[in-house]
Amino acid sequence: MSEKAPAKTHIDFAYELDLVVKHDARAPLLDREFGHYTGAGVPLFSIGGGYYRYGLIDILARFHARRGYYIVETPIIASASLYELSGHLHFYRKNMFLFKIEDHDFAIKPMNCPYHILVFMHEVARNRSKVKLPFKIFEAGRVHRYEPSGSLYGLLRVRGFTQDDAHIITPRDHAVESIYNVFLEMRELMEKLFNLEVNKDTVYLRLSLSDPNLIGTEFMGTAEEWKAAEGFLETAADKIREEYGIPSYKERGEAAFYGPKIDIIMRLREQGIEKEWQLGTIQFDFNLPRRFRLYELVKDVYGYDEVYIIHRALMGSLERFLGVYLDYYKGRLPFTLAPVQFAIIAIQTGEENVDEKIVNIAEALKEKLLRAGFRTGLISTSKTGLSKEVRRIESTSKPAVLVYIGKKEVEEGFLTVRPYSLRERKRKNIRVQLEPDPVAELSSIAEELERGVVEIAGYAPRIPADMSYIL
Numbered sequence: 001m002s003e004k005a006p007a008k009t010h011i012d013f014a015y016e017l018d019l020v021v022k023h024d025a026r027a028p029l030l031d032r033e034f035g036h037y038t039g040a041g042v043p044l045f046s047i048g049g050g051y052y053r054y055g056l057i058d059i060l061a062r063f064h065a066r067r068g069y070y071i072v073e074t075p076i077i078a079s080a081s082l083y084e085l086s087g088h089l090h091f092y093r094k095n096m097f098l099f100k101i102e103d104h105d106f107a108i109k110p111m112n113c114p115y116h117i118l119v120f121m122h123e124v125a126r127n128r129s130k131v132k133l134p135f136k137i138f139e140a141g142r143v144h145r146y147e148p149s150g151s152l153y154g155l156l157r158v159r160g161f162t163q164d165d166a167h168i169i170t171p172r173d174h175a176v177e178s179i180y181n182v183f184l185e186m187r188e189l190m191e192k193l194f195n196l197e198v199n200k201d202t203v204y205l206r207l208s209l210s211d212p213n214l215i216g217t218e219f220m221g222t223a224e225e226w227k228a229a230e231g232f233l234e235t236a237a238d239k240i241r242e243e244y245g246i247p248s249y250k251e252r253g254e255a256a257f258y259g260p261k262i263d264i265i266m267r268l269r270e271q272g273i274e275k276e277w278q279l280g281t282i283q284f285d286f287n288l289p290r291r292f293r294l295y296e297l298v299k300d301v302y303g304y305d306e307v308y309i310i311h312r313a314l315m316g317s318l319e320r321f322l323g324v325y326l327d328y329y330k331g332r333l334p335f336t337l338a339p340v341q342f343a344i345i346a347i348q349t350g351e352e353n354v355d356e357k358i359v360n361i362a363e364a365l366k367e368k369l370l371r372a373g374f375r376t377g378l379i380s381t382s383k384t385g386l387s388k389e390v391r392r393i394e395s396t397s398k399p400a401v402l403v404y405i406g407k408k409e410v411e412e413g414f415l416t417v418r419p420y421s422l423r424e425r426k427r428k429n430i431r432v433q434l435e436p437d438p439v440a441e442l443s444s445i446a447e448e449l450e451r452g453v454v455e456i457a458g459y460a461p462r463i464p465a466d467m468s469y470i471l
Contacts, residue, residue: 109142
């Protein structure tokens with residue numbers, strides 16, 4: 001009796017989809033694994049992963065811009081003095097990569113926040129009160145943090161990753177509203193882009209608070225400041241519970257060193273098994289405003305006595321979220337982000353005249369879909385080999401939409417189209433007429449699959465590529 005094949009992990013799905021280069025795969029002719037050259041905990045995204053990331057970052061940038069965030073990009077390295085000012089060098093040093101250039105200390109960026117604060121200070125210095133509060137700033141920011149090699153795992157625990165990172169600089173009167181609005185943004189992104197429902201059955205909030213005994217050592221600030229900050233989060237969590245029924249609970253000692261936070265925990269259930277994942281986070285900070293002297297700046301320009309910084313990431317990190325998502329959907333991705341959006345399957349018969357028509361139609365359709373902006377692949381098979389080929393691509397490249405062209409389709413003048421529904425976890429069957437132009441109707445199918453993306457970002461990115469080689 002043959003042994004049962006081992007269950008695929010999220011990194012197996014990523015490798016089959018051509019999202020990443022598998023760390024332990026052998027590099028041809030170099031006699032070493034790829035991980036030897038890339039380094040542990042540093043994901044190398046492949047061709048499909050490139051389209052996934054650029055499409056996702058485009059959506060995230062537009063999503064945030066439409067909600068009043070300014071978009072920036074900050075350097076990968078910084079003078080260590082920046083992180084000395086922020087307090088990271090003291091409280092977070094063991095997780096940082098430090099090095100010297102011409103006897104000057106530098107750090108590889110572990111956090112985007114100090115840079116974002118500098119941008120805010122620059123804008124206020126130039127434009128004074130014309131810069132409105134709350135001030136919201138977003139970056140798909142690449143950061144690096146030291147993790148012990150034994151804790152590294154696929155995309156879920158890495159040393160180099162990208163945060164969908166934003167900071168909100170807000171006066172006291174807007175603090176609770178700003179926290180609540182971040183939750184609404186997370187809910188909209190998860191439901192409209194990723195088809196993940198956010199409700200009382202799928203999500204709960206973990207309020208990560210200080211340990212009163214460690215304030216002043218492990219946690220910056222005073223007990224009074226921590227009490228006030230934690231009160232803002234508790235008020236926002238109460239509002240979320242009242243509006244959506246989403247529960248919350250408190251966990252002492254789990255706050256960031258600069259302030260308390262709300263961690264958004266999602267319960268993903270499949271085949272009776274439930275897994276919990278921490279995804280987004282909302283962190284409340286009263287320490288960095290003091291260290292960067294924002295209190296004095298805001299008092300001088302705006303007249304406010306108190307100002308706070310809200311650190312927030314809706315997905316957490318793009319890498320870790322991808323790993324969780326691949327695990328849950330077994331390698332399926334939303335149409336907009338899938339490496340192969342349309343897979344055309346030409347079913348040849350052995351009849352020369354018929355097969356020529358099939359191939360011509362398939363090739364022409366591929367070119368039209370590429371011109372329309374879709375990532376498209378084409379494979380040819382026989383009727384007897386069709387089932388095997390479909391099983392193969394369904395277990396590896398997992399195209400978002402399958403398009404069949406065979407003898408029946410040519411003779412009857414239609415295409416058999418099978419888009420995959422993430423919500424229903426199955427493919428649907430649609431007949432698309434070959435005349436006058438099937439691409440118009442295929443584009444309509446794509447638009448339906450992308451409706452949520454258009455709602456939140458204004459449009460769905462079009463990044464075309466001939467992906468036939470990965471089918």
